[in-house]
Amino acid sequence: DKVAILPGAPSDVWRYTAERIVGPEDTLTPVGESYTGPLIRLRRGQRLRVRIDNDLPEDTTVHWHGLHVPPDVDGQPRLPIAPATSMAVAFDVVDRAGLYWYHPHPHGPDGGRVGFQSYAGLAGPLIINDDAERALELPDGERELVLILQDRTFSNGNELQYIDDGGMGAMMTRMQGFRGERVLVNGHPDARREVSTQPYRLRLLNGSNSRIYKLAWSDGRAVTVIGTDGGLLAKPERRRSVTLAPAQRIDLWVDFGDTEPGESVQLVSEEYQLGMMGERMGDMMDRGMMGDRMGGMMDRGMMGDRMGEMMDRGMMRDMMGSERLSLVTFAVVARANDAETLPERLAQDLPASPVQADTPVRRFELGMRMMQGFTINGRQMEGATVADDEIVRLAQTEIWEFVNNTMMPHPMHVHGLQFLVQERISAGGKTDLHDGIIDAGLHDTVLVFPEERVRIALTFKDFEGFYMYHCHTMEHEDAGMMRYFKVV
Numbered sequence: 405d406k407v408a409i410l411p412g413a414p415s416d417v418w419r420y421t422a423e424r425i426v427g428p429e430d431t432l433t434p435v436g437e438s439y440t441g442p443l444i445r446l447r448r449g450q451r452l453r454v455r456i457d458n459d460l461p462e463d464t465t466v467h468w469h470g471l472h473v474p475p476d477v478d479g480q481p482r483l484p485i486a487p488a489t490s491m492a493v494a495f496d497v498v499d500r501a502g503l504y505w506y507h508p509h510p511h512g513p514d515g516g517r518v519g520f521q522s523y524a525g526l527a528g529p530l531i532i533n534d535d536a537e538r539a540l541e542l543p544d545g546e547r548e549l550v551l552i553l554q555d556r557t558f559s560n561g562n563e564l565q566y567i568d569d570g571g572m573g574a575m576m577t578r579m580q581g582f583r584g585e586r587v588l589v590n591g592h593p594d595a596r597r598e599v600s601t602q603p604y605r606l607r608l609l610n611g612s613n614s615r616i617y618k619l620a621w622s623d624g625r626a627v628t629v630i631g632t633d634g635g636l637l638a639k640p641e642r643r644r645s646v647t648l649a650p651a652q653r654i655d656l657w658v659d660f661g662d663t664e665p666g667e668s669v670q671l672v673s674e675e676y677q678l679g680m681m682g683e684r685m686g687d688m689m690d691r692g693m694m695g696d697r698m699g700g701m702m703d704r705g706m707m708g709d710r711m712g713e714m715m716d717r718g719m720m721r722d723m724m725g726s727e728r729l730s731l732v733t734f735a736v737v738a739r740a741n742d743a744e745t746l747p748e749r750l751a752q753d754l755p756a757s758p759v760q761a762d763t764p765v766r767r768f769e770l771g772m773r774m775m776q777g778f779t780i781n782g783r784q785m786e787g788a789t790v791a792d793d794e795i796v797r798l799a800q801t802e803i804w805e806f807v808n809n810t811m812m813p814h815p816m817h818v819h820g821l822q823f824l825v826q827e828r829i830s831a832g833g834k835t836d837l838h839d840g841i842i843d844a845g846l847h848d849t850v851l852v853f854p855e856e857r858v859r860i861a862l863t864f865k866d867f868e869g870f871y872m873y874h875c876h877t878m879e880h881e882d883a884g885m886m887r888y889f890k891v892v
């Protein structure tokens with residue numbers, strides 16, 4: 405069958421379908437009756453074998469986001485799976501218990517297709533269990549909910565729409581990253597879950613192309629975080645709101661014990677401003693400078709029309725931040741008697757900081773190239789080649805410092821490992837999202853705000869070869885804010 409895959413055209417939904425399941429019955433479970441890929445459940449210590457058949461009309465790959473796997477099964481764009489061909493991959497599951505995910509990673513000479521393919525439906529969750537986690541007896545079964553947050557825009561015919569027009573609108577979208585008009589949870593709008601007066605474990609994946617969420621509870625209760633990208637924290641962290649950037653996962657504990665049956669509580673994303681970007685843009689708009697600025701870059705007449713249109717549709721406002729969104733309604737429908745409490749000590753297997761006085765620091769400056777997108781140390785994606793400063797040593801620990809010299813936040817991701825966030829230095833003042841940042845625990849994606857420097861500590865273990873590092877705002881990586889690094 406033919407599918408419309410041109411930017412701007414409404415698309416068919418692309419799905420991961422699992423044909424054959426080998427192994428324990430519960431290895432694969434559907435996440436719901438929508439486009440999201442099946443939930444893959446693995447045990448630490450297992451070996452996973454997958455055959456990927458590409459039935460799409462274009463190249464794709466399957467990347468195991470967050471997992472410590474050898475470079476050749478990491479789904480990197482240098483190893484595309486062509487239409488009507490297959491690829492067999494196998495790896496040992498060595499990572500800690502946690503919520504990970506899988507998604508495509510193709511990038512050809514004309515740019516990346518991660519944004520489009522993920523948007524069209526290709527992404528799914530992957531959970532690893534282990535004994536250490538099981539011993540904590542966290543809520544499971546019906547009280548463990550996997551929630552994938554994604555925003556989408558629909559045409560009048562209810563088809564998915566990606567970058568929705570050419571010219572200025574499309575350019576702006578590529579710059580800010582695509583934001584959909586509605587938030588879907590596991591592929592459904594207006595998500596609702598029926599719960600009882602008991603604790604629940606909510607495992608959230610931000611599978612959106614670019615939207616950042618500021619998670620909070622509608623009744624003002626604290627958000628209790630028990631885990632991050634790389635599994636459980638050493639102890640719970642409680643915040644009024646929690647920031648979740650694209651590709652990040654967060655593990656929440658919530659007790660509906662105080663909520664009366666018949667009542668409901670909503671998980672929301674609060675209104676926020678992106679900080680520097682918001683202030684500057686707001687300032688420029690107030691002083692009527694936007695038209696001038698942009699007019700110099702583009703055709704003046706078209707720009708005027710577009711800007712007016714975008715402002716009417718709230719797009720400019722959206723660029724600077726986000727409005728309050730309701731994500732999931734938890735309707736309490738039944739009373740339960742057994743009250744469990746959350747242990748104040750969670751994981752005991754988190755690594756101590758590997759950083760020593762002589763740990764080398766590698767610096768990555770995030771920049772922007774007018775009309776061409778974003779750069780890392782002045783470079784963009786060039787295929788499987790690395791510069792001298794992109795070669796790291798096997799078994800070595802390094803500090804990577806991301807310096808954000810742009811007006812936008814960038815969720816920076818490193819393949820093949822989990823890292824510790826060592827330090828966050830904000831020069832330009834804090835944004836609305838800062839309070840909700842969880843830097844404790846293990847991460848594979850870290851949000852770096854404008855005028856901020858974030859240091860992470862990482863160790864390149866076990867496998868030599870190519871890996872990638874990039875911004876996980878999918879339109880940024882597709883436009884080249886992505887590079888290989890090489891472990892030797």
Ligand code: C2O
Pocket residue numbers: 467469507509651817819872874876
């Ligand atoms: Cu989730 Cu290189 O990506």
Ligand code: CU
Pocket residue numbers: 467468469470817818819820
């Ligand atoms: Cu990844």
Ligand code: CU
Pocket residue numbers: 778813814815875876877880881885
């Ligand atoms: Cu970015």
